[in-house]
Amino acid sequence: MKLKFVIGFVLTLLAVNQVLAGEGMAVDVSDTIERVDILVNRAMTVDKELAENIYLEAEILLDPVVSQIDSSSQLYARMALVNAQLASYGGSKDKILRVQKIDKYSRKAIALDSSNTIALVIYGIMNYRLSNLSWFEKLIANTFIADLPEASMETSINYLSRAIQIYDKSPYTLFALGRTYRAMDEDEKAIHYLVRSISIPAENEVDRKYQKRAQEYLDEYGD
Numbered sequence: 001m002k003l004k005f006v007i008g009f010v011l012t013l014l015a016v017n018q019v020l021a022g023e024g025m026a027v028d029v030s031d032t033i034e035r036v037d038i039l040v041n042r043a044m045t046v047d048k049e050l051a052e053n054i055y056l057e058a059e060i061l062l063d064p065v066v067s068q069i070d071s072s073s074q075l076y077a078r079m080a081l082v083n084a085q086l087a088s089y090g091g092s093k094d095k096i097l098r099v100q101k102i103d104k105y106s107r108k109a110i111a112l113d114s115s116n117t118i119a120l121v122i123y124g125i126m127n128y129r130l131s132n133l134s135w136f137e138k139l140i141a142n143t144f145i146a147d148l149p150e151a152s153m154e155t156s157i158n159y160l161s162r163a164i165q166i167y168d169k170s171p172y173t174l175f176a177l178g179r180t181y182r183a184m185d186e187d188e189k190a191i192h193y194l195v196r197s198i199s200i201p202a203e204n205e206v207d208r209k210y211q212k213r214a215q216e217y218l219d220e221y222g223d
Contacts, residue, residue, distance in 0.1 A: 029065065029069055029072050029074070029075060032061055032062065032065045032075070033074050033075065033078060035058075035061055036058045036061055036062060036078045036082070037078075039054050039055070039057055039058040039061070040054075040055070040058060040078075040081065040082070040085070042054055043055055043058075043085065044204070044205065044206055045205070048088075051085075052086070052089050055082050055085045055086050056086070058078070058082045059079075059082050059083075059086070062075065062078055062079050062082060066079055071112065072112070073108075073109045073110075073112035073113035073116045073119065074109070074113075074116070074118075076105045076106070076108040076109035076112065076119065077105070077106070077109040077116050077118040077119040077122070078118075079101070079105040080101070080102050080105035080106040080109060080118070080119055080122045080123075081118060081122060083098045083101040083102045083105065084098075084102050084122050084125070084126070086098055087099060087102065096148065099126065099130070099148065099149065100149065102122060102123075102126050103123075103126060103149035105119075106119045106122045106123040106126065107123070110123065114162075115166050117163045117166050117167050117170075117173075120159045120160070120162050120163035120166075121159070121160065121163045121170075121172075121173050121176065123159045124155070124156045124157075124158070124159035124160035124163065124176065124177075124180075125156070125160075125176055126149070126151065127151040127152060127153070127155040127156035127159065128151075128153065128156040128176065128179070128180050128183070129151075130148060130149065130151035131151050131152055131153045131156065131183075132183065133148075153180055153183060153184050156180045157177065157180055157181070157184075160173060160176055160177040160180065161177065164177060168196075169200055170200075171197045171198070171200050171202060171207040171210055171211050171214070172197075172206060172207065172210045174193050174194075174196045174197035174200070174214075175193070175194065175197040175210040175211070175213060175214045176210075177193045178190045178191070178192070178193030178194035178196075178197060178214060178217070179194075179213075179217070181193065182194075182217060187221065190217070190221075191218065191221055194214040194215075194217055194218050195218065197210065197211055197214040198211045198214050198215055198218070
């Protein structure tokens with residue numbers, strides 16, 4: 001199975017290089033985004049080891065295109081998304097470098113399009129996770145890199161709320177906002193968004209996964 005993915009990486013890289021090598025040949029941004037979305041959706045249906053290889057394949061597709069195109073919010077959002085997924089792999093230094101890329105690309109995506117919900121959600125979740133680090137974890141992180149990106153729960157709430165104002169039918173985004181309020185001990189608001197999360201019909205396994213977690217949090221609150 002690993003050999004198949006290595007071959008896939010090589011073929012993907014060759015295909016990208018052939019496109020970019022053509023003098024005067026325009027890069028098809030929409031095609032790249034579509035291919036990356038297919039890979040990301042596929043990664044969500046396989047085990048963690050195989051998923052890592054698929055996310056790396058998506059990164060191979062994105063890297064050369066992003067280096068040429070600096071005006072696509074959707075491209076930057078996909079780079080932030082892929083790095084967010086890859087941040088769960090590797091050692092501490094790798095994770096921190098991924099976080100820096102998440103911060104960089106989500107900010108760029110939002111600067112180009114303030115209504116880009118993918119980037120808004122990713123940036124909001126990054127703020128939640130960084131704010132949840134213990135002082136010891138931050139100390140370890142800073143031994144590898146001078147500073148982690150600045151983050152706060154308030155910023156997480158701001159960006160997740162903006163995403164929900166644009167699209168309020170995502171169980172995952174509603175769960176993420178409820179979780180952030182829960183971390184801030186704002187129980188009434190936490191319950192409100194957690195209930196909204198489980199009230200929306202699930203469309204895929206990701207929805208069901210986070211609706212289950214939302215229900216677990218609600219169970220902790222009791223009646």
